[in-house]
Amino acid sequence: MIKVKSSAELRLMMESNEIAAQALALAGRSVHAGMSTWELDKIVHDFIVSKGAIPSSLGYGGFPNSCCISVNEELIHGIPSRKKIIREGDIVTVDVTTLYKGWQGDNARTFRIGTVSPEAERLMKVTEEALWKGIEQAVPGNRIGDISAAVQAHVESNGYHVVRQYVGHGIGTEMHEDPEVPNFGKAGRGPRLVPGMTICIEPMVNESTPEVKVLPDKWTVVEANGKLSAHFEHCIAITNDKPLIMTLESH
Numbered sequence: 001m002i003k004v005k006s007s008a009e010l011r012l013m014m015e016s017n018e019i020a021a022q023a024l025a026l027a028g029r030s031v032h033a034g035m036s037t038w039e040l041d042k043i044v045h046d047f048i049v050s051k052g053a054i055p056s057s058l059g060y061g062g063f064p065n066s067c068c069i070s071v072n073e074e075l076i077h078g079i080p081s082r083k084k085i086i087r088e089g090d091i092v093t094v095d096v097t098t099l100y101k102g103w104q105g106d107n108a109r110t111f112r113i114g115t116v117s118p119e120a121e122r123l124m125k126v127t128e129e130a131l132w133k134g135i136e137q138a139v140p141g142n143r144i145g146d147i148s149a150a151v152q153a154h155v156e157s158n159g160y161h162v163v164r165q166y167v168g169h170g171i172g173t174e175m176h177e178d179p180e181v182p183n184f185g186k187a188g189r190g191p192r193l194v195p196g197m198t199i200c201i202e203p204m205v206n207e208s209t210p211e212v213k214v215l216p217d218k219w220t221v222v223e224a225n226g227k228l229s230a231h232f233e234h235c236i237a238i239t240n241d242k243p244l245i246m247t248l249e250s251h
């Protein structure tokens, strides 16, 4: 069941998403070669808590930390660890979800550490562009499939692969609500978009294959061939005209 939000509810969601966006921006300013992913998680955790919010990932399905940090071939759900040291040339995805006043916020971004390979640079660029192609389609009258098809077309026309096993999602009082927002599919299909719907659009893009594997830690999802992957996510609301991007800082 898709829950359409009132304008009062959207205002609360914007507060949660503002905190999620600020936390992600802080992660981007803080991340550097030589630090562990655990240290980066701590920075994100402390910021979210300082705002009176809760890091929704902590304890979600048993997830042990406050955000997901996924390095290089790791696509999503990387578990922060004192043993995982970030290196020059890595690409690092941070995915932050917040709960504030009962409402969820969720966003993710892949960051570069110093100078990265041209291949990594292009993968990140295409993945972020795909997110914006999807957002462009998030207007009333369109359907979820219009978002999916736009994301997929941009990724595949650039020679990359969209992951099928994990998808974007509706969001509200729960982190994951209906509808699913796949990064693949056909234009004109799926639920119709109406004002007040709130969804997370989150292209998950692999360099060499659509396939993924889950590591023995039961969480970390990696590119099946060990090549690079990237992930960008915004939380948006459908409005009467342009999509409202709730995870842009200070709107």
Ligand code: MF3
Binding pocket: 056, 057, 058, 060, 061, 063, 067, 068, 077, 095, 096, 097, 106, 107, 169, 200, 202, 233
């Ligand atoms: N932020 C993720 C998403 O975009 C979900 C977090 S998984 C968790 O849907 F286990 F860390 F909570």
Ligand code: CO
Binding pocket: 095, 096, 097, 106, 107, 108, 233
């Ligand atoms: Co997320």
Ligand code: CO
Binding pocket: 106, 168, 169, 200, 202, 233
């Ligand atoms: Co999400």
